[in-house]
Amino acid sequence: MVLFTAEEKAAVTSLWGKVNVEEAGGEVLGRLLVVYPWTQRFFDSFGNLSSPSAIMGNPKVKAHGKKVLTSFGDAIKNMDNLKGAFAKLSELHCDKLHVDPENFRLLGNVMVIVLASHFGRDFTPDVQAAWQKLVAGVANALAHKYH
Amino acid sequence: MLSAQERAHIAQVWDLIAGHEAPFGAELLLRFPGVWAVLACKGHPPHSPPAPVGLRMLEAVGVAVRHVDNLRAALSPLADLHAHVLRVDPTNFPLLIQCFQVVLASHLQDEFTVEMQAAWDKFLTGIAVVLTEKYR
Numbered sequence: 001m002v003l004f005t006a007e008e009k010a011a012v013t014s015l016w017g018k019v020n021v022e023e024a025g026g027e028v029l030g031r032l033l034v035v036y037p038w039t040q041r042f043f044d045s046f047g048n049l050s051s052p053s054a055i056m057g058n059p060k061v062k063a064h065g066k067k068v069l070t071s072f073g074d075a076i077k078n079m080d081n082l083k084g085a086f087a088k089l090s091e092l093h094c095d096k097l098h099v100d101p102e103n104f105r106l107l108g109n110v111m112v113i114v115l116a117s118h119f120g121r122d123f124t125p126d127v128q129a130a131w132q133k134l135v136a137g138v139a140n141a142l143a144h145k146y147h
Numbered sequence: 148m149l150s151a152q153e154r155a156h157i158a159q160v161w162d163l164i165a166g167h168e169a170p171f172g173a174e175l176l177l178r179f180p181g182v183w184a185v186l187a188c189k190g191h192p193p194h195s196p197p198a199p200v201g202l203r204m205l206e207a208v209g210v211a212v213r214h215v216d217n218l219r220a221a222l223s224p225l226a227d228l229h230a231h232v233l234r235v236d237p238t239n240f241p242l243l244i245q246c247f248q249v250v251l252a253s254h255l256q257d258e259f260t261v262e263m264q265a266a267w268d269k270f271l272t273g274i275a276v277v278l279t280e281k282y283r
Contacts, residue, residue, distance in 0.1 A: 034264075
């Protein structure tokens with residue numbers, strides 16, 4: 001089980017309070033689809049994904065990105081029990097969506113880069129380390145129920 | 148293969164880094180948690196990587212930028228070094244690439260566009276492939 005120190009939790013929650021979940025969600029998912037184009041395979045029904053600007057402006061990408069990041073918000077409230085918090089979503093991603101867990105790691109890394117670009121100097125090495133630990137924990141939790 | 152657009156993004160960002168390789172390299176190593184394991188093999192005391200290491204990494208990226216059409220030849224001596232002397236575990240490269248982009252993103256902020264991220268992720272991954280190609 002992943003254990004977060006008080007400092008790590010503080011680093012995560014203080015930044016999260018300043019994140020616009022709706023905007024950041026679209027940006028994170030959009031960047032995933034642009035930087036790692038093979039991830040588009042899960043979003044055939046999303047319409048126009050033909051160029052970076054099409055992807056970043058796509059309303060379905062933005063909506064789904066918001067959903068994904070809202071889930072992250074739930075993770076942050078349950079940092080001591082990520083596996084429990086994500087049990088249902090893990091089953092969904094395995095049994096229904098058939099998403100390769102590697103995608104969770106890619107998304108987590110993109111999210112860290114987006115946070116770095118938003119927060120600049122404030123995204124210190126310690127803050128980055130806390131967030132890398134969180135996104136890795138979330139990725140593992142989402143992969144936990146795979147069989 | 149990098150497109151013309153991707154090369155332009157690489158060059159554009161490199162223009163901002165050039166001249167600042169030492170501080171960039173220092174920050175890169177501060178962010179990279181695996182650095183102690185990497186440097187321990189070389190007999191360096193942990194918690195004090197020699198400043199030249201980060202600088203040398205950035206200088207190597209500069210070489211790659213100038214020879215983006217022929218990474219294999221340009222980085223061949225470094226590939227030999229990594230395969231036969233350093234033998235840094237290949238799994239370190241993805242995290243180093245992530246930390247490199249975090250440094251870029253935190254300094255460039257809005258200017259680190261999605262197209263730049265795509266180009267740099269692809270470019271740095273290409274460098275890592277060349278550097279680990281001779282491992283076996």
